[in-house]
Amino acid sequence: MMRNLINKLLLALLALSMLSLDACRKGNNGPSWDVDVLAPILKTSLGVKNLVPDSLIQTNPDSSLTIVFDNTIFRLSLDTLVSLPDTSIKERFDLPFGSFYLQPGQGIPTLNNLTNETKYNLKTVELTEARIRSGFVSFELSSSIPEMTVVSYSMPGFIKQGVPFSVSTQVPAGSISNPATAYVKFNLTGYDVDLKGTFGNDFNTILANISVIIDVAAPDSVPITAGDFFEIKYNLEDIITDYAKGYFGQYNISINQQIDTLDFFNNVTSGFLDLESIDMQLSIENGFGMDAQIVIDTLNAINSSTGTDVFLNHAFIGTSINLIRASQVPSPGYRFTYSKYDLNINSTNSNVAEFIENFPDLLGHSYDIAINPWGNNSNGNDFFYFESDFKVSLKLQLPVSFSANALTIQDTVLFSAAPSENGTENNIVGGFLHLDVNNGFPYEAYIQLYLYDNNYNITDSLISNQANKITAAPVDIGLRVTNKVLSRIDIPVDENKVSNILAAKNALIKVRFSTVPNSQILKIYAEYEIDLLLIGDFTYRINGN
Numbered sequence: 001m002m003r004n005l006i007n008k009l010l011l012a013l014l015a016l017s018m019l020s021l022d023a024c025r026k027g028n029n030g031p032s033w034d035v036d037v038l039a040p041i042l043k044t045s046l047g048v049k050n051l052v053p054d055s056l057i058q059t060n061p062d063s064s065l066t067i068v069f070d071n072t073i074f075r076l077s078l079d080t081l082v083s084l085p086d087t088s089i090k091e092r093f094d095l096p097f098g099s100f101y102l103q104p105g106q107g108i109p110t111l112n113n114l115t116n117e118t119k120y121n122l123k124t125v126e127l128t129e130a131r132i133r134s135g136f137v138s139f140e141l142s143s144s145i146p147e148m149t150v151v152s153y154s155m156p157g158f159i160k161q162g163v164p165f166s167v168s169t170q171v172p173a174g175s176i177s178n179p180a181t182a183y184v185k186f187n188l189t190g191y192d193v194d195l196k197g198t199f200g201n202d203f204n205t206i207l208a209n210i211s212v213i214i215d216v217a218a219p220d221s222v223p224i225t226a227g228d229f230f231e232i233k234y235n236l237e238d239i240i241t242d243y244a245k246g247y248f249g250q251y252n253i254s255i256n257q258q259i260d261t262l263d264f265f266n267n268v269t270s271g272f273l274d275l276e277s278i279d280m281q282l283s284i285e286n287g288f289g290m291d292a293q294i295v296i297d298t299l300n301a302i303n304s305s306t307g308t309d310v311f312l313n314h315a316f317i318g319t320s321i322n323l324i325r326a327s328q329v330p331s332p333g334y335r336f337t338y339s340k341y342d343l344n345i346n347s348t349n350s351n352v353a354e355f356i357e358n359f360p361d362l363l364g365h366s367y368d369i370a371i372n373p374w375g376n377n378s379n380g381n382d383f384f385y386f387e388s389d390f391k392v393s394l395k396l397q398l399p400v401s402f403s404a405n406a407l408t409i410q411d412t413v414l415f416s417a418a419p420s421e422n423g424t425e426n427n428i429v430g431g432f433l434h435l436d437v438n439n440g441f442p443y444e445a446y447i448q449l450y451l452y453d454n455n456y457n458i459t460d461s462l463i464s465n466q467a468n469k470i471t472a473a474p475v476d477i478g479l480r481v482t483n484k485v486l487s488r489i490d491i492p493v494d495e496n497k498v499s500n501i502l503a504a505k506n507a508l509i510k511v512r513f514s515t516v517p518n519s520q521i522l523k524i525y526a527e528y529e530i531d532l533l534l535i536g537d538f539t540y541r542i543n544g545n
Contacts, residue, residue, distance in 0.1 A: 041433070042449075042534035044413045046511060048400065048524060051409055053263050057400075063526045067398040073260055073365060074392040078288065082125050082248050082384055083241035084132070084193070089118060090233040099225045104218040108149070111212040111230055117198060119205045124249025126203035126380065130193040133242035133386055138185040139169070142231040144176045147222040148215040149230070155208050157194035165191060170215065176227050188239070195246070203246055203380075208234075241386065248290050248382040250375055255367040257298065264396075265359045269305065271407035271512065276521045278352050280345040281395040282316075285338040286323040289383035292390070293320045293370040301360035310358045314350040316343050320370075323390075328383065335385050356398065365392070400524040403515040404443055415451065415507035417536055428498050431538040433462060433491040437470050438531040440484040442522045443513035445470035445530065447489070451504035458508065460500040462491050470530075472516060479522055484531070493538070501536075 048057060048065055058066045093110050102108065143149055149171045158165035167186060174180030197205035212230055214222050282299075286292055299312040324339045331337040347353045369390065372382070439445055446469055449462040468489060473481040493501065511530060515522060 040533065041417045041536045042413060042415055042507060042532065044411065044509070045529045045531045046409065046411055046509065047529040048526070050411050051268060051400075052265060056264070059526050064523050065400040065526060067264065067396065067400060069262075069264065069396040069398075070393065072391050072393045073363060074255070074258060074367065074390075076253070076255070076369065076390040077388070078248070078371075078384065079241060079386070082122075082127065082244050082246075084127075084130055084135075084236060084239045085120065085122070086239055087118075087120065087236045088233065089235075090231070091116070092229055092231045095224055095226075095228045095230075099223065101221040101223055102214050103221050104214050105216040106214050108145070108212045108214070108224075108230065111210060114210045115198075116208045116210060117205055118208070119197075119202070122204050124251060125246065126249070127195050127244055127246040128203050128380060129243075129245040130195060130241055131243040132188045132191045132193065133240040135188045135239035136185055136235075136237045137165075137188055138183065138235045138237060139167075140233040140235075141169070141171045141182045141184075142179045142229075142233075143171045143174045143181075144179045144228045145173065145214075145222065145224065145230065146175060147173050147218050149212050150215055151232075152211040152213075153208065153232075153234075155206060157196075157207050158188065158191045159194070160191045176225075176229075179229075179231075185237075188236075243383070243385050245289075245381065245383045247376045247378070247380045248288070248372060248384075250372045251370075253369045253371065255369070257364050257366040259302070260363045260365075262301075262360050262363050264356075264361075266361070268359050269408045269410055269510070272405040273357055273402040273407050274405075274519070274521070275353060275357060276399055276401040276523075278347060278356055279397040280352050280356075282343040282345065283393045283395065284321065284323060284341045284343070285391050285393070286340075287326050287334070287336060287338050287384075287388040287390065289325045289328065289336070289378070289381070290372055291325055291374060291377060292323045293373045294323060294390070294392075295320050295368040296392075297366040297368060298364060300364040301355045301358045302362035302364055303358050304361055308358050309364075310351070310355050310360075312345070312350060312352065312355050314343070314345055314352075325378070325382075326388070334387060336383075336388065356396075363394070367392075401521055402524075403519055403521050404513045406512050406514055407443075408510055408512045410508060410510045412452070412456075412506055412508050415504045417501045417504065428502070428538045430495055430498070431493050431536065433493055433501075434535045434537055435463070435489040435491065436531075436533040436535070437487045437489065438484045438533075439470050439473050439487065440481055440527070440529045440531070441513060441524075442473050442475045442479070442481050442515075442528075444472045444516050445514075446512040447532075448510045448512075449534070450508040450510070451500055452506040452508060453503065454505060456506065459504065460497065463489060475522070479520075480525060481528060 052067055056067050056069055058068045060066060096109055139153065141151060150168060151171060152168045154164060154166035156164045169182060169184050171182045172180040195205055196202050198207060284294060296317055299317065301310045321341055323341060326339050327337045329337045345352050437447060447463060448468060450458045451460045453459050470487045471485045473485050476482050509532065
C-alpha cells in the first residue's frame with residue numbers, strides 16, 4: 001500500500017507539472033512525456049531452510065548445522081495373529097422327547113449346570129493367557145418354554161479384580177411356534193483370561209458354565225412337550241488384546257517393497273554435492289517376547305524427479321539378522337524392553353554417499369521376517385503387549401558441509417509489479433528490472449527468475465544465462481563467510497515483456513550453487529542467506545490530453 005501511495009503521488013506531481021507546462025503552450029496537440037519511476041517488486045531471502053526443512057536442522061554450538069533425521073520406516077504388529085478373534089458360537093438344546101412338568105426353580109434337563117468348552121483355531125498359535133484391553137460379549141437367547149426362565153452364564157477363566165465373569169438374565173415365556181428372545185451385552189475390558197482349559201494343560205480354550213431354570217416366581221408347574229428347545233448364541237465382539245502369552249507359532253512373513261516419503265531435500269531440484277561425512281544407522285527392534293529373524297532384502301533411495309534409483313550396498317543386505325526376544329522388564333514408556341540390533345552405515349562399508357547424494361524424496365524397502373525360526377524355544381512363554389511391534393528406524397546425522405556443483409534450490413514467492421490501482425500500469429512502455437543479490441553463501445551462484453500465471457504455469461523467464469552469475473561471499477582462514485557480497489543484475493524490459501510482468505502474481509526463484517574451486521568442502525552456518533531485491537525501473541508515458 002505504501003509503495004502504491006508513493007507511486008500515485010509521484011505520478012500525480014509529474015502529471016500536474018506536465019499539465020502546467022502544457023497550459024502555457026498555444027495550440028495544444030496532446031503532447032506526451034516518458035518518465036521513469038522506481039518501485040520494489042520482490043524481496044526475499046533464501047537460506048538453509050530452502051535446502052532442508054527446519055525440523056531436520058540442528059544448530060551446533062559454533063552455529064554450524066547438522067541434518068538430523070530419525071524416523072521409523074517400518075512397523076509390524078502381530079496383534080491380529082496372536083489375539084482372541086471375534087467369534088460367534090450358537091448352540092441349540094432340544095429337550096428330551098415326551099411330556100413332563102417342571103416346578104418353579106427347577107433346572108431344565110440338559111441345561112442344568114452344563115459345562116461347555118470351546119477351543120479356537122488360531123493355526124499355529126497356542127495361547128494360554130490373555131488380557132482384554134477392550135471388547136464385549138453378547139448373548140442372544142431363544143426359548144419355546146411356556147414360562148419365564150432364568151439363564152446363568154459364567155466363564156471361570158475370565159477374571160477381573162479376582163472375580164470370575166458371571167451374568168444372570170431372564171428370558172420371557174415362549175412357544176414352539178413363537179419363541180421368546182432376549183439380548184444382553186457385557187463389557188469385557190480389563191479381564192484376564194485363562195485359556196488352558198478344564199485340566200490346565202490346554203491352549204486357545206474358553207470354559208463356560210450354563211444353567212437354565214424355571215423362574216422361582218412362576219405361579220405353577222410348567223408343562224414341557226416334545227419339540228421344546230432353548231438356544232444360546234454368544235458372541236465375542238471387537239476384542240482388542242492387551243497382553244497374550246503362549247507359543248506364537250513358526251511362520252514367515254514377506255513384506256513387499258514399501259515406499260515412504262523422505263523430506264531431506266524437498267527444494268533441491270538438481271545438481272551434485274560432495275558431502276564431508278555421513279553417519280547413518282539402521283536400528284531393528286523386537287518388542288515381542290519371541291525369537292525372530294529379519295532379512296532386509298532391499299533399501300533404495302529414489303529421486304522421483306530424475307528417475308534415479310540408488311540401492312544401498314552393505315554386507316547386511318540380503319543377510320539373516322537374528323533378533324532375540326524382548327524382555328518383560330519395564331522400560332521408559334513401555335511395559336517391556338525391546339531387544340535392539342544396530343547397523344552402522346558409512347562410506348567405508350557401503351555406498352551411502354551415493355545413496356544420500358541422490359537427493360532421494362522416496363525410500364524403498366522390503367523384508368522377510370521369520371517368527372520363532374528355532375521353534376518353541378520358550379516352552380510356551382512367548383508374550384506380547386498391545387504396544388509390541390517390530391520396527392526398523394533410519395537415523396541420519398549429516399553435517400551441512402559440502403562442495404557443490406550446480407546444486408539447485410528453489411522457492412516460490414509473491415510477485416507484484418502493478419504500480420497502482422488506477423490503471424497507470426497500462427502506460428508502461430519499458431524500462432529495467434534491477435535484481436540486487438546479497439550473497440552470504442561461500443558458493444558462486446547463478447540465478448533465474450520465472451514468472452507464474454494464476455495457475456502456476458511458467459509464462460516467462462527474466463534473466464539471460466549470460467548475465468546471472470553471482471559472486472561468492474569471501475571467507476576467512478577458517479573458511480567461514482566474513483561478509484555478504486552485493487551483485488546487481490540489470491534486466492531489460494521491453495513492451496513485449498511488460499504484459500507478462502504485470503500479470504504475474506508469483507515468481508519461481510532458482511539458485512544454482514557451485515564451489516570455487518570445485519573440490520573445496522565448505523561448512524554451512526546458521527546465518528548464511530542469500531537476499532534478493534527486485535526493483536522495477538519502469539518508463540511511463542504520460543499524455544497531456
